[in-house]
Amino acid sequence: MKRILQSLLMIMLAVIFQQCTYSQSNTTKKENMDTSKKNPVYSRSDSSKVNISDEEWRKILPADVYAIARQKGTERPWTSKFENSKEVGTFYCAACGNPLFKSDTKFESGCGWPSFYQPISKSSIIYAPDNTHGMSRTEVMCGRCKAHLGHVFEDGPPPTGLRYCINGVVLDFEKAQAAEKKYNEGDQQNKEVKKGE
Numbered sequence: 001m002k003r004i005l006q007s008l009l010m011i012m013l014a015v016i017f018q019q020c021t022y023s024q025s026n027t028t029k030k031e032n033m034d035t036s037k038k039n040p041v042y043s044r045s046d047s048s049k050v051n052i053s054d055e056e057w058r059k060i061l062p063a064d065v066y067a068i069a070r071q072k073g074t075e076r077p078w079t080s081k082f083e084n085s086k087e088v089g090t091f092y093c094a095a096c097g098n099p100l101f102k103s104d105t106k107f108e109s110g111c112g113w114p115s116f117y118q119p120i121s122k123s124s125i126i127y128a129p130d131n132t133h134g135m136s137r138t139e140v141m142c143g144r145c146k147a148h149l150g151h152v153f154e155d156g157p158p159p160t161g162l163r164y165c166i167n168g169v170v171l172d173f174e175k176a177q178a179a180e181k182k183y184n185e186g187d188q189q190n191k192e193v194k195k196g197e
């Protein structure tokens with residue numbers, strides 16, 4: 001009987017210990033997310049080039065952004081919330097805040113990643129030949145911080161004929177508030193006109 005009690009006690013202790021480690025790992029996750037907000041190089045207005053060490057990037061970027069932006073990873077296809085989004089606004093580099101693409105140049109390519117036919121400006125993007133994985137492709141990087149974004153292919157729609165195939169993880173999106181306000185106001189006016197009828 002004493003032995004049974006002892007083993008019960010052991011199991012209870014083990015469960016309590018596990019719960020402790022679980023809540024601890026939760027806190028670590030939250031702390032990591034907080035660090036991402038303290039990214040000192042992130043700016044949507046400062047266009048000066050960002051040149052910091054890989055070690056520093058690792059400290060200030062969330063793990064998923066770091067893996068793609070700095071280690072040239074690729075997110076799984078069909079996983080980005082931006083892939084099918086039709087909201088009006090601007091896409092920024094998630095590592096440094098550089099404006100990259102406008103939503104009106106976004107199109108449904110069916111390739112599994114958010115796709116655009118044109119960057120905001122020439123300085124938004126840097127290009128480099130990429131011959132890895134037995135393919136000859138053109139890599140696209142952020143023009144401000146050189147974060148890996150994805151690749152550009154020559155099978156896009158007019159007017160450029162280009163398809164910028166971009167990892168959604170390295171994109172930050174901001175809705176065009178002014179445009180949205182205008183749209184809503186227009187909507188309001190329509191309603192008032194209808195009322196007057």
Ligand SMILES: [Zn+2]
Nearest residue numbers: 093096142145
């Ligand atoms: Zn950047």
